[in-house]
Amino acid sequence: MKGVAYVNGAFTPLADARISILDRGFLFGDGVYEVAAVLDGRLIDNEAHLARLERSLREIALTSPTPIMEIPALQRELIARNGLREGLTYLQITRGAAPRDFAFPKDVAPTLVMFVQEKSILRSPSAVAGISVKTVPDMRWARRDIKSTSLLPQALAKQAAVASGCMEAWMVDGDGMVTEGASSSAFIITQRGSIVTCPNSSNILPGCTRKAVVALAERRNLAVEQRAFSVAEALDAAEAFITSASAFVLPVVSIDGATIGGGVPGERTRQLRDIYVAFARATAS
Ligand code: PDD
Numbered sequence: 001m002k003g004v005a006y007v008n009g010a011f012t013p014l015a016d017a018r019i020s021i022l023d024r025g026f027l028f029g030d031g032v033y034e035v036a037a038v039l040d041g042r043l044i045d046n047e048a049h050l051a052r053l054e055r056s057l058r059e060i061a062l063t064s065p066t067p068i069m070e071i072p073a074l075q076r077e078l079i080a081r082n083g084l085r086e087g088l089t090y091l092q093i094t095r096g097a098a099p100r101d102f103a104f105p106k107d108v109a110p111t112l113v114m115f116v117q118e119k120s121i122l123r124s125p126s127a128v129a130g131i132s133v134k135t136v137p138d139m140r141w142a143r144r145d146i147k148s149t150s151l152l153p154q155a156l157a158k159q160a161a162v163a164s165g166c167m168e169a170w171m172v173d174g175d176g177m178v179t180e181g182a183s184s185s186a187f188i189i190t191q192r193g194s195i196v197t198c199p200n201s202s203n204i205l206p207g208c209t210r211k212a213v214v215a216l217a218e219r220r221n222l223a224v225e226q227r228a229f230s231v232a233e234a235l236d237a238a239e240a241f242i243t244s245a246s247a248f249v250l251p252v253v254s255i256d257g258a259t260i261g262g263g264v265p266g267e268r269t270r271q272l273r274d275i276y277v278a279f280a281r282a283t284a285s
Contacts, residue, residue: 025094
């Protein structure tokens with residue numbers, strides 16, 4: 001474990017970074033998190049991630065131990081201390097350590113931890129070859145709009161995908177509609193050229209990359225439909241792709257073993273990836 005982490009006000013070698021076994025993030029998944037990309041040592045779309053963090057905190061009645069406006073300086077310090085050029089910043093806030101009891105403890109300081117991960121986002125082989133996805137039942141709770149650290153359903157979904165040789169799971173609700181990926185937003189492009197993605201609601205996480213891609217596409221007068229789509233419609237689509245802070249835009253070339261768009265990344269998906277990369281570079285902070 002190389003690198004430097006941030007734990008409750010101090011930078012520390014990752015190998016020495018510690019939290020209590022009574023931390024409610026560990027015991028109950030009582031916490032929220034954010035992942036933002038780094039290119040050339042700069043943060044990508046970080047304001048959107050911090051705005052979503054504030055909202056997640058508000059929805060679970062938790063106050064950040066550090067004012068949100070002071071977090072970017074800490075993220076930048078962490079990036080610098082790690083010498084990170086390209087990869088991810090991870091940030092998690094939990095309700096802190098207290099004797100185990102389900103209801104909120106009183107007068108307990110929340111926990112704030114951060115670390116970084118090196119990752120080659122721009123030169124990802126998956127961007128060239130595309131990825132395969134497996135559909136799984138969406139077994140999550142009713143507040144998927146909160147970026148909660150309770151990620152067991154997503155971990156199970158991703159593992160089922162990986163066990164089938166796929167890189168991502170697409171979660172499907174009881175009506176056969178695709179909600180989103182285990183750790184990404186899901187899109188299809190119909191045979192008529194419409195970009196389709198599930199609308200924001202408590203059924204999905206409001207993806208920051210999804211929001212930027214939708215806005216960039218609309219600005220170019222590309223047809224975007226925010227509506228539910230079924231697995232059957234996805235199998236009939238001209239193209240499919242996923243978006244996330246950790247991968248930007250990645251083409252999907254097969255779903256449950258059936259090829260999409262002849263099994264090669266689609267041209268419109270490639271354009272959207274290029275458009276997003278240009279936006280990321282231009283707005284990095
Ligand atoms: N996951 N949907 C889910 C369930 C996610 O976990 C994520 C992100 C997204 C995409 O959101 P954004 O574009 O803001 O990253 C959608 C992050 C990357 C993760 O957990 O690692």
